[in-house]
Amino acid sequence: MLCAVWNGKVIAETPRTVIVESNHYFPPESLNRQYVTPSRTRSLCFWKGVARYCSLEVDGLKNPDAAWYYLRPSPLARKIKGHVAFWRGVRVEGTPEPDQPADSGFR
Numbered sequence: 001m002l003c004a005v006w007n008g009k010v011i012a013e014t015p016r017t018v019i020v021e022s023n024h025y026f027p028p029e030s031l032n033r034q035y036v037t038p039s040r041t042r043s044l045c046f047w048k049g050v051a052r053y054c055s056l057e058v059d060g061l062k063n064p065d066a067a068w069y070y071l072r073p074s075p076l077a078r079k080i081k082g083h084v085a086f087w088r089g090v091r092v093e094g095t096p097e098p099d100q101p102a103d104s105g106f107r
Helices: 075-080
Strands: 002-006 009-014 018-020 023-025 036-045 049-058 061-069 084-086 091-094
Touching: 009 049, 009 084, 018 075, 036 061
Parallel strands: none
Antiparallel strands: 002 009, 002 091, 018 023, 023 084, 036 049, 049 061, 061 084
């Protein structure tokens, strides 16, 4: 299991992430949304598209724009659509779980 941790709290948790440019992108359903608030900040990546940011708040401490995601990534980055990556002191901990083998159909 992989976890994004900040200020002692698990911000996101998932068996596997998508890794792009050494960043772990967590699926949107893995977020503990109680710690995440949207930001007005945007940035442009020449090959992924427009990134939108979120801030974190845990136990009264704020970490502005510590997470980002691509709502409408370019076709080259489609696998990270809606997935969230972190920086600014957010640690990614743990080990990804192995992929499950496909059912062979034999019983």
